[in-house]
Amino acid sequence: MPDLSNETPYADGKIITHVAGGVGVITFNNPDKRNAMSLEMWEGFGEALTSLRDDDAVRVVIMRGAGGKAFVSGADISQFEKVRHNAAASEEYGKRSAAQRALLADYPKPTIACVQGFCLGGGMQVAMLADIRIVAHDSQFGIPAARLGIAYGYDGLKHLVSLVGPSWARLLMYTGMRIDSTEALRIGLVERVIPDDQLWGETMAIAATISHNAPLAIKAAKITIAEVLKDESARDMDAIKAIGTACMDSADFREGRQAFMEKRKPQFEGR
Numbered sequence: 386m387p388d389l390s391n392e393t394p395y396a397d398g399k400i401i402t403h404v405a406g407g408v409g410v411i412t413f414n415n416p417d418k419r420n421a422m423s424l425e426m427w428e429g430f431g432e433a434l435t436s437l438r439d440d441d442a443v444r445v446v447i448m449r450g451a452g453g454k455a456f457v458s459g460a461d462i463s464q465f466e467k468v469r470h471n472a473a474a475s476e477e478y479g480k481r482s483a484a485q486r487a488l489l490a491d492y493p494k495p496t497i498a499c500v501q502g503f504c505l506g507g508g509m510q511v512a513m514l515a516d517i518r519i520v521a522h523d524s525q526f527g528i529p530a531a532r533l534g535i536a537y538g539y540d541g542l543k544h545l546v547s548l549v550g551p552s553w554a555r556l557l558m559y560t561g562m563r564i565d566s567t568e569a570l571r572i573g574l575v576e577r578v579i580p581d582d583q584l585w586g587e588t589m590a591i592a593a594t595i596s597h598n599a600p601l602a603i604k605a606a607k608i609t610i611a612e613v614l615k616d617e618s619a620r621d622m623d624a625i626k627a628i629g630t631a632c633m634d635s636a637d638f639r640e641g642r643q644a645f646m647e648k649r650k651p652q653f654e655g656r
Contacts, residue, residue, distance in 0.1 A: 393436065396429025401451075402437060407444040407596035408589065409437035416452025421461040422507050424481060431485035438494065444596040444603075444655070446492070447588060448515060449499040450508075456500040457508025459529070482507070486540065489514045495595050495603055499588040500524050501581065505563070513544040516607070518575040519591065520566050521584040526574060527563035547614065549574050599637045600655035605629060 392403045401412040411433045413420040422430075437443045450456040489496065489511065498504075498515035504526050512518050512526075528545070530537040537558065546554045549572045556562070566578045579587045595603065605628040612620045632638060637653045644651035 393433075395432045396423075396425045399423070399426050400429035400433050402433045404437070404440065404443055406593065407442065408592045409440065409443035409446045411437070411446060411448045412451050413449070413457050414451040415461075416450075416454065418461060419455035419458035419503055420450040420452070420508070421458050422482075423461040426461075427482040427485045431488050434485070434488045434492065438488075438492065441655075443494065444600055445495045445497065445592045447497045447499050447592055448511060449585075449588075450501065453501055455503040455505075455508070456498065456524070457505070457511055458503040459506030459508055483538070483540070486510060486514060490540070493604065493607075495607065497588060497592055499584060500575070501584055505529060510538075510541045510544070513541070513548060513574075517591070519577045519579060519584065519588045520569065520575045521581040522566050522578055523581050524566040524569070524575075524578075525563045526566075526569050527561065528557055529561040531559060532561040597650075597653070599632075599635075599641060599651070599653045601628070601632045601635050601637055605632050 391405070392401045394401050399413070399415045401414050403410050403412075411430070413422070413426070413430075415421060415423075415426065434446075437446050448456075496515045496517070498512040498518045499520075500512055500518060501521040501524060504512050504520075504524060506528055509526060509528055528537055528541075542554065542558070545557070549557075553572050557564070564572075564574075566575065569575045570578050577587070605625075608628050609625050612622070612625055636656050637651075640653060641651050
């Protein structure tokens, strides 16, 4: 597990960040409620994302849940009578929580969801917005909106369909069923399934590899993949060309060539 000696709390400590070796970690820290997200936690999550985004020392961000029982088990239903009791209140809640997810959707740095235990509802939204999902064998996934009478939003369903296809999206949404990590891997919802006791080490190893690679090259891949996923008419080909040019003109490209010739590990600086 991570060393939290340099942690920064948000939302009264229910969201925590720490940074080590180029890796920023965001921990959902509400284990008594299986990390269910209150509105305050959503807003703290946005603050945490912004802080790590603006920290030049951070090259990749991991999101994880505290307690070993859940990544995020969904929204904090105990708040519903206060903040989601009707359509108008739910719309305001949705705007405030969606603003934080939008930060993640457009995040400029690579993101990894490290999932153990329950990943449900809003937790699924967060995990699906990550670039990569690394999960423990004991993980469970589901969207129980149909059991609560809630309309799951467009953005969440867009990402679900893009990952698992429309037929599996329908099955998950119509039934509210939960699936295990093996099924999640089979249908393309997650990228890797790791034994529970090896999850953090494997996730950190992947993050460390990313953090040591050339930031501009990774940014180019992230931008280009995002454009590929758009309708052809909406693609920003100029953005792809611009980041490609920036890579080829960068000091990191020169360093990469030089390191290869000298048979040493490159030291990339992101410029």
